[in-house]
Amino acid sequence: MSNQQLFLGIDCGTQGTKALILDAQSGEVLGLGAAAxxxxxxANGRREQDTAQWLDALTLATRRALLAAGVDGxxxxxxxxxxxxxxxxxxxxxxQVLRPxxxxxxxxxxxxxxxxxxxxxxxxxxxxxLGVVIAPGYTVSKLLWxxxxxxxxxxxxxxxxxxxxxxxFWLTGRSCSxxxxxxxxxxxxxxxxxxxxxxxxHIDPSGRLQSAxxxxxxxxxxxxxxxxxxxAHLGINPNALVSSGGGDNMMGAIGTGNIQPGAITMSLGSSxxxxxxxxxxxxxxxAAVATFCSSSGGWLPLICTMNLTNATGAIRELLDxxxxxxxxxxxxxPIGCExxxxxxxxxxxxxxxxxxxxxxxxxxxxxxxxxANLCRAVVEGTTFGLRYGxxxxxxxxxxxxxxxxxxxxxxxxxxxxxxxxxxxxxxxCTEQSEAAALGxxxxxxxxxxxxxxxxxxxxxxxxxxxxxDVASETRPIAENVAAAQQAYERYRQHVATL
Numbered sequence: 001m002s003n004q005q006l007f008l009g010i011d012c013g014t015q016g017t018k019a020l021i022l023d024a025q026s027g028e029v030l031g032l033g034a035a036a037x038x039x040x041x042x043a044n045g046r047r048e049q050d051t052a053q054w055l056d057a058l059t060l061a062t063r064r065a066l067l068a069a070g071v072d073g074x075x076x077x078x079x080x081x082x083x084x085x086x087x088x089x090x091x092x093x094x095x096q097v098l099r100p101x102x103x104x105x106x107x108x109x110x111x112x113x114x115x116x117x118x119x120x121x122x123x124x125x126x127x128x129x130l131g132v133v134i135a136p137g138y139t140v141s142k143l144l145w146x147x148x149x150x151x152x153x154x155x156x157x158x159x160x161x162x163x164x165x166x167x168x169f170w171l172t173g174r175s176c177s178x179x180x181x182x183x184x185x186x187x188x189x190x191x192x193x194x195x196x197x198x199x200x201x202h203i204d205p206s207g208r209l210q211s212a213x214x215x216x217x218x219x220x221x222x223x224x225x226x227x228x229x230x231x232a233h234l235g236i237n238p239n240a241l242v243s244s245g246g247g248d249n250m251m252g253a254i255g256t257g258n259i260q261p262g263a264i265t266m267s268l269g270s271s272x273x274x275x276x277x278x279x280x281x282x283x284x285x286x287a288a289v290a291t292f293c294s295s296s297g298g299w300l301p302l303i304c305t306m307n308l309t310n311a312t313g314a315i316r317e318l319l320d321x322x323x324x325x326x327x328x329x330x331x332x333x334p335i336g337c338e339x340x341x342x343x344x345x346x347x348x349x350x351x352x353x354x355x356x357x358x359x360x361x362x363x364x365x366x367x368x369x370x371x372a373n374l375c376r377a378v379v380e381g382t383t384f385g386l387r388y389g390x391x392x393x394x395x396x397x398x399x400x401x402x403x404x405x406x407x408x409x410x411x412x413x414x415x416x417x418x419x420x421x422x423x424x425x426x427x428x429c430t431e432q433s434e435a436a437a438l439g440x441x442x443x444x445x446x447x448x449x450x451x452x453x454x455x456x457x458x459x460x461x462x463x464x465x466x467x468x469d470v471a472s473e474t475r476p477i478a479e480n481v482a483a484a485q486q487a488y489e490r491y492r493q494h495v496a497t498l
Contacts, residue, residue: 003025004023004025004026004071004075005023005024005025005077005445006021006022006023006024006030006071006075006076006077007021007022007024007076007077007078007079007080007441007442007444007445007448008020008021008022008062008065008076008078008079008080008236008240008441008444009021009022009079009080009082009251009434009436009437009438009439009440009441009442009444010058010061010062010079010080010081010082010167010437010440011082011083011248011251011434011436011437011440012054012057012058012081012082012083012084012163012164012167013037013084013248013269013270013436014037014039014049014084014103014104014105014270015036015037015270016034016035016036016037016057016061017034017035017037017054017057017058017060017061018032018033018034018061018434018436018437019032019033019034019058019061019062019064019065019437020032020033020065020432020434020437020438020440020441021065021066021068021069021071021076021441022438022441022442022445022465024441024442024445024461024464024465026464027464027465027467029432029438030068030069030070030071031065031066031067031068031069031070031071032064032065032068032434032437033060033061033062033063033064033065033066033067033068034061034064035056035057035058035060035061035064036057037049037053037054037057038053039103040100042108044108045106045107045108045110045348046102046106046108047102047103047105047106047107047108048100048101048102048103048106049087049100049101049103050100050101051089051097051100051101051163051166052097054163054166054167055167055170058167059233059234062234062235062236063234063235066235066236073234073235073236073237074236074237075237076236076237076240077237077240077241077444077445077448078240078241078242078243078444078445078447078448079171079226079236079240079241079242079243079444080242080243080245080251080439080440080441080442080443080444080447081164081167081168081171081242081243081245081440082164082245082246082247082248082250082251082252082436082437082439082440083162083163083164083165083166083167083181083245083246083247083248084103084104084163084247084248085104085162085163085181085184085247085248085249086103086104086137086138086139086162086184086185087101087102087103087104087139087162087163088101088102088139088142088143088146088160088162089101089160089161089162089163089165089166090146090153090157090159090160090161091157091158091159091161091166091169092156092157092158093156093158095159095169095173097166098153098156098157099146099150099153101163101166102142102145104137104184104271105137105270105271105306105347106136106137106142107136107137107347107348107355108145109136109141109142109144109145110136110141110348110355110356112141112142112144112145112148113134113135113136113138113140113141115144116134116140116141116144116186116199116203117133117134119202120134120199123287126287127283127285127287129189129196130186130187130188130189130190130196131189131190131191131281131283131291132183132184132186132190132283132290132291132292133287133288133290134186135350135355136348136355137306137350138184138185138186139160139162139184139185139186139187140185140186140187140199140203141186143160143187143200143203143204143209144203147203147204154204154208155208157208157209157212158212159175159212159214160209160212160213160214161175161177161214162177162181162182162184162185162247164181164245164246164247165177165181165214167245168223168242168245170230171223171226171227171230171242172223172224172225172226172227172242173224173227174223174224175214175215176214176215176216176217176223176244177213177214177215177216177217178216178217178218178219178221178244178245178246178295179193179216179218179219179293179295180219180246180247180249180250180292180293180294180295180300181245181246181247181250181295182195182216182293183247183290183292183293184247184290184292186199187199187200190281190283190291190292190293190299191281191283193216193293194216195210195213195216197210200213217244218244218297219244219246219294219295219296219297219443220244220297220446220447220450221243221244221447222241222242222243222244222447222448222450222451223241223242223243223244223245224241224242225238225239225240225241225242226238226239226240226242241444241447241448241451242444243440243443243444243446243447243448244295244443244447245295245440245443246295246439246440246443247292247295248436249267249273249275249292249300249302249304249436250292250293250294250295250296250300250439251295251435251436251437251439251440251443252265252267252273252275252406252435252436252439253265253275253277253294253295253296253300253439254295254296254438254439254440254442254443254458254462255406255430255432255434255435255436255437255438255439255440255442255466256404256406256430256435256439256466257404257430257462257463257466258275258276258277258404259277259294259296259298259458259459259462260277260279260459261276261277261278261279261399262276262277262399262400262401263276263277263400263404264276264390264393264398264400264402264403264404265403265404265406265435266386266390266403266404266405266406266419266427267405267406267407267410267435268308268309268405268406268407268408268409268410268415268419269308269309269406269407269408269409270308270309270310271304271305271306271307271308271310272304272305272307272308272382272385272386272389272407273302273303273304273305274302274303274386274389274390274393275300275301275302275303275393276300276301276393276398276400277294277296277298277299277300278291278298278299278300278301278398279298279299280298280299281293281299282299282301282396282397284301284392284393284395284396286392286395286396287353288303288350288351288352288353288389288392289301289302289303289392289393289396290302290303290304295439295443296443296458297458301393301396301398303350303351303386303389303390303392303393304350304351304389305349305350305351305382305385305386305389306345306347306348306349306350307344307345307346307347307349307359307382307385308382308385308407308409309407309408309409310346310347311344311346311359311378311381311382312326312378312379312382312409314346314378315342315374315375315378316375319371319374319375321375323412326375327412327413327414327415329371329372329375329376330372330375330376330379330412330414330415330418331414332372332376333370333372333373333375333376333377334376334483335380335421335480335483335484335487336380336483336484336486336487336490337368337373337374337376337377337380337487338367338368338373339363339365339368340361340362340363340364340368340369340373340374340377341361341362341363341377341381341487341490341491341494342359342360342361342362342374342377342378342380342381343357343359343360343361343362343381343491343494343495343498344359344378344381344382344385345357345358345359345360346358346359349385351385351388351389351392352385352388352495354495354498357498360494361374361377362494363490379414379415379418380418380422380484380487380491381491383415383418383419383422384422384487384488384491386419386422386423387422387423387488388492388495390423400425401425401426402425402426402427402428403419403423403425403426403427403428404427404428404429404430404468405419405427405428405429405472406429406430406433406435407433407435408433410429410433410472411429411433413472413474416429416472416474417474417477417480418484419474420474420475420476420477421476421477421480421481421483421484422484422488423476424476424481424484424485425476426473426474426475426476427472427473427474428468428469428470428472428473428474429468429469429472430466430467430468430469431467431468431469432466432467438465438466441465442458442461442462442465442466443458445461445465446458446461
């Protein structure tokens with residue numbers, strides 16, 4: 001089987017870690033493995049995770065993927081890591097984790113973020129200086145919060161890492177970051193691709209934070225070789241190379257072939273994201289559009305909503321429904337749910353920008369309060385947030401002939417139709433729904449080929465490894481589009497009153 005070229009893609013998300021084995025020669029995914037994480041939640045918006053769980057889950061998911069693929073780990077040539085963005089992992093000078101990682105969905109640092117935003121001169125000042133508007137989920141406010149709430153932890157900080165940087169550090173012993181994931185820190189300039197050292201000095205004049213920063217590396221750079229003891233622990237080739245990796249959205253872009261202008265990827269995960277490739281940092285005047293760098297050498301203008309399958313899951317749990325029954329009920333209700341509107345802001349919201357908002361139900365009458373309408377209203381409500389974001393991207397000049405759908409929600413045919421109708425655009429899924437893990441494996445193949453001097457273009461790899469699922473293609477239906485537009489306008493009115 002020496003004609004196989006095996007790569008391991010890891011995606012460390014909020015709910016769990018996925019591992020995927022890709023044969024980059026044939027473009028086939030040979031096996032998948034997964035393991036779950038739990039969350040540490042607090043009433044004040046605290047959302048944290050114990051990083052030891054990530055390491056255990058990565059190990060277990062990798063072993064499961066190797067088993068499912070029926071391959072020997074000694075044949076793995078490279079590893080790519082995708083990670084949830086914005087999370088803060090702090091290490092001491094021994095490389096030990098100082099406290100649980102604060103996550104992207106943590107809103108405990110809203111007050112700190114407001115103060116930092118004020119220091120930057122508001123949204124406009126932040127856009128001019130960094131190319132993004134810092135939001136409570138970003139890493140920068142977590143640093144200020146740590147300094148104020150945990151001064152003893154702060155005084156021992158020797159490394160500041162994002163979740164995927166931390167996994168790369170565990171794998172290789174090297175502390176570095178690539179531009180895509182670094183874009184979500186809030187102390188990185190997306191135009192010049194440099195850390196904003198002055199902003200870190202504003203948080204801590206001693207210079208401690210500056211000296212704890214990882215080295216910035218290019219998307220195509222190799223971080224290093226897996227440490228011998230980690231290779232033995234995972235049961236993989238000790239000469240396997242670890243690629244730069246990136247944030248889950250950047251890796252999802254590669255895993256959907258979204259590496260040139262014209263494509264739009266929409267992810268229906270715990271959070272919802274919409275993004276498109278751009279070859280220059282054309283920063284939008286709208287604060288909600290984050291012009292992050294891509295992990296393929298360009299930029300990735302992106303919007304993110306905080307509430308998606310977490311909101312649909314909450315309604316499913318409330319009504320005690322399995323996925324199939326939930327989807328059946330969604331399909332039974334008419335578009336617009338007979339006037340029932342659900343604003344799904346259970347976690348605050350980033351797009352529309354309502355960090356302090358809560359969820360709400362509107363338009364209830366004795367006749368329309370049905371389980372079917374509730375189920376459909378949460379799917380429509382979360383999808384309207386993505387439509388709001390897509391409109392912002394379109395105002396920024398992005399064209400889209402079709403939308404590539406990924407994430408757990410994309411597996412539902414009824415949700416795909418709702419997306420097609422609300423966006424008035426055809427949607428299609430990739431064969432591999434674990435797009436971030438696939439993107440990480442493809443990036444590993446790209447980085448490895450470059451370091452071997454056999455360089456293969458990322459485009460050629462994507463063409464071979466990213467396959468569209470033709471059966472999933474869903475087109476908008478004209479009368480549905482009109483009804484969905486009416487329901488969307490009602491959503492916009494409810495949002496405006498907030």
